[in-house]
Amino acid sequence: MKPFFxxxxxxxxxxVIFFDxxxxxxxxxxxxxxxxxxxxxxxxxxxxxVGDGIRRFSDGEISxxxxxxxxxxxxxxxxxxxxxxxxxxALIIQFNREVFNxxxxxxxxxxxxxxxxxKSQRGIQFIGRSRKNFGEQIVKIFRLxxxxxxxxxxxxxxxxxxxxxxxxxxxxxxxxxxxxxDFHRFNxxxxxxxxxxxxxxxxxxxxxxxxxxxxAFCRYFKKHTGKTFSSxxxxxxxxxxxxxxxxxxxxxxxxxxxxxxNNLSHFNDQFKRVMRMTPSAYLSAYKKQGEIPKRxxxxxxxxLSYEWDDPYFSHEQTNVF
Numbered sequence: 001m002k003p004f005f006x007x008x009x010x011x012x013x014x015x016v017i018f019f020d021x022x023x024x025x026x027x028x029x030x031x032x033x034x035x036x037x038x039x040x041x042x043x044x045x046x047x048x049x050v051g052d053g054i055r056r057f058s059d060g061e062i063s064x065x066x067x068x069x070x071x072x073x074x075x076x077x078x079x080x081x082x083x084x085x086x087x088x089x090a091l092i093i094q095f096n097r098e099v100f101n102x103x104x105x106x107x108x109x110x111x112x113x114x115x116x117x118x119k120s121q122r123g124i125q126f127i128g129r130s131r132k133n134f135g136e137q138i139v140k141i142f143r144l145x146x147x148x149x150x151x152x153x154x155x156x157x158x159x160x161x162x163x164x165x166x167x168x169x170x171x172x173x174x175x176x177x178x179x180x181x182d183f184h185r186f187n188x189x190x191x192x193x194x195x196x197x198x199x200x201x202x203x204x205x206x207x208x209x210x211x212x213x214x215x216a217f218c219r220y221f222k223k224h225t226g227k228t229f230s231s232x233x234x235x236x237x238x239x240x241x242x243x244x245x246x247x248x249x250x251x252x253x254x255x256x257x258x259x260x261x262n263n264l265s266h267f268n269d270q271f272k273r274v275m276r277m278t279p280s281a282y283l284s285a286y287k288k289q290g291e292i293p294k295r296x297x298x299x300x301x302x303x304l305s306y307e308w309d310d311p312y313f314s315h316e317q318t319n320v321f
Contacts (some may be wrong), residue, residue: 015099016153019092020142025079026088030072030187035094036120037065038156039073040138044088045247046075047239049190050123051170052227054239062134063169064160066120067097070186071169074194076247091138093153112161113154123169130165171226185210186224193233197240198260201233237261238274245279246286252279 017035030049041061048057049072050065057073065071078084097105097117105114116124126134137159141152160166188209193201206229207217221229241259244250250258256267271279 015095016150017092017094018142018149019090019094021092022087022089024082024087025075026073026090028072030070030190032068032070033094034067035096036067036117037071038093038138039063039065040091040135041073042089042091042135043086044073044075044079044090046073046079047243048073048169052232053123053169053171054235055125055169056239056243060131060135062126062131062138063123064116064120064126065123065169066117069121069123069170071123076243091142093138093141095153113157116157116161119168122171124160124166125169126160126163126166128165130159130163134159189221193236197237198258200260200262203229234270235274238271241267241271241279242275242282245283252283255279 026044026046039062041057041059043059045056045058048055048061048063049070050063051069051071073090075088076084079088100110100113104110105117134156137152137156141149141156144152189206192206192209203214203217207214210217210220212220218229221227221232227235237259241255241261244255244258245252252267253264256264259267261267261270268278271277271282275282277285
């Protein structure tokens with residue numbers, strides 16, 4: 001998986017890029033680009049990584065991602081193994097903020113859209129009835145051409161700007177102030193985590209990959225993600241465990257081991273910290289609701305408090321995760 005800055009080329013006759021993609025699975029790894037992106041996952045499932053946020057996604061997912069925010073939609077393994085014959089389908093819209101020049105974006109009527117574009121720096125995932133309405137609007141846009149597409153895109157942005165049915169991908173403390181060199185370094189860390197998720201990962205090992213000492217790595221990671229390394233790692237592992245329990249029907253203890261936790265007690269503690277509920281409560285909620293349970297609202301309250309210190313971690317106390 002090669003990290004890269006993605007340069008998108010638009011036609012001379014287009015100021016906005018429209019992609020209608022149908023492939024066996026998502027193929028673009030963790031990347032960033034100067035365009036704002038609206039992604040409608042018509043058909044697929046997997047895990048999304050946006051900034052420091054990790055979430056499950058499935059059919060109907062709609063998100064808007066701000067410019068230069070690193071992101072990756074990773075299809076589930078079953079797509080790579082050919083167990084899903086229908087593949088994935090996604091409708092993608094990408095545009096530069098400059099499409100709306102200073103005079104236009106500063107019009108009073110554009111105030112809500114201007115705020116939306118600022119909020120998109122954390123990545124926004126739309127939910128509820130709004131998601132269905134936005135999906136229909138995106139399909140409508142792809143059936144049009146020329147100026148009519150642009151008019152309906154502005155309408156879509158206005159719809160997104162005025163809904164309350166959304167949640168952020170990245171944390172409130174996330175900083176995307178990362179240059180190309182930092183991104184490549186950070187991506188090596190991210191790649192190593194994904195490829196070694198089930199194994200113990202030592203702080204010295206991951207710091208060596210970033211080519212800095214362990215103490216400096218802890219500061220570096222916290223600066224660029226707003227989280228400690230162990231918090232980030234445990235959230236990825238908990239997300240992986242959720243998929244194993246729901247999709248692969250693996251037991252709680254089995255999901256714990258296959259997600260890299262060395263004992264069930266530690267897994268339960270971390271699961272509750274990340275999801276604000278126990279693994280058994282998570283499974284019960286899924287069986288009752290018939291859909292992936294949402295995190296308890298206390299999680300969002302914790303985000304708003306900027307409290308990112310992990311009570312389970314201090315680089316001075318331990319070096320194995």
